[in-house]
Amino acid sequence: MAYPWQYDESVQIGTDYRDENEVREYDERMRRLRDVAKEAADIAEAIAIEPDSTVWEIGTGTGECALQLSRMCKKVFAADVSHVMLAYARRKAEERRVENVEFELGGFLSGFQPDTQVDAIVSQLALHHLPDFWKSRALENTAQKLRKGGRFYLRDVVFPAQTPDFDAYFEALIAGIRKQGGDDFADKTVRHIKSEFSTLDWILEGMLDRAGLKILRKDFNGFLTAYVCEK
Numbered sequence: 001m002a003y004p005w006q007y008d009e010s011v012q013i014g015t016d017y018r019d020e021n022e023v024r025e026y027d028e029r030m031r032r033l034r035d036v037a038k039e040a041a042d043i044a045e046a047i048a049i050e051p052d053s054t055v056w057e058i059g060t061g062t063g064e065c066a067l068q069l070s071r072m073c074k075k076v077f078a079a080d081v082s083h084v085m086l087a088y089a090r091r092k093a094e095e096r097r098v099e100n101v102e103f104e105l106g107g108f109l110s111g112f113q114p115d116t117q118v119d120a121i122v123s124q125l126a127l128h129h130l131p132d133f134w135k136s137r138a139l140e141n142t143a144q145k146l147r148k149g150g151r152f153y154l155r156d157v158v159f160p161a162q163t164p165d166f167d168a169y170f171e172a173l174i175a176g177i178r179k180q181g182g183d184d185f186a187d188k189t190v191r192h193i194k195s196e197f198s199t200l201d202w203i204l205e206g207m208l209d210r211a212g213l214k215i216l217r218k219d220f221n222g223f224l225t226a227y228v229c230e231k
């Protein structure tokens with residue numbers, strides 16, 4: 001770390017993605033609940049990637065989105081702070097014989113950085129691991145690695161400020177997740193709200209703006225918000 005006060009992003013908060021069982025279960029649960037191939041196709045369109053584009057994914061997890069995106073562009077740098085996540089993702093890439101994804105150890109604030117500006121940056125369900133001050137630093141750092149006119153796709157748990165009653169909102173949300181994803185996923189959501197650093201939409205949007213990332217589109221589905229931004 002460059003400075004003694006630098007936030008240590010290798011320490012996981014909430015779910016510990018350095019635990020092999022957590023990682024395997026995470027991948028299995030995501031395969032059950034998400035259609036990542038479709039997500040990646042939508043993201044590719046939103047960030048306007050071309051066959052010769054270079055993309056940096058931050059917080060790649062088990063690498064599914066990076067592997068899907070790699071079919072639509074020249075190169076994907078896929079970074080994560082968890083060695084275990086990266087090992088899992090690299091195994092998948094080998095099994096599928098994907099050669100244009102480089103899995104690298106690093107996060108929003110430290111470790112791997114692309115050595116030139118990239119055409120697009122993607123991050124899903126990872127920025128909430130940082131407290132707000134460090135989110136702001138993270139967005140400013142990463143935006144510097146995005147070429148002018150390049151797109152930034154950010155999807156995460158973001159709390160809508162206009163919610164009249166957050167207790168009722170969280171209760172309804174957790175009940176819905178319990179029904180759709182089971183008790184374990186509902187318990188993880190409780191832990192997310194309690195101990196992870198998801199923030200309010202106006203705070204995050206202010207940070208994007210200050211990082212020079214103009215919001216072109218915002219989609220909120222009741223829990224997750226996706227922002228498509230342009231530098």
Ligand SMILES: C[S@@+](CC[C@H](N)C(=O)[O-])C[C@H]1O[C@@H](n2cnc3c(N)ncnc32)[C@H](O)[C@@H]1O
Nearest residue numbers: 009017059060061081082107108124125126129
């Ligand atoms: C909930 S998983 C999301 C994985 C994947 N993006 C997805 O959509 O399934 C969160 C991931 O963010 C990683 N992570 C946590 N803190 C991070 C940081 N500061 N920078 C980059 N990745 C981080 C975790 O190791 C984990 O792999």
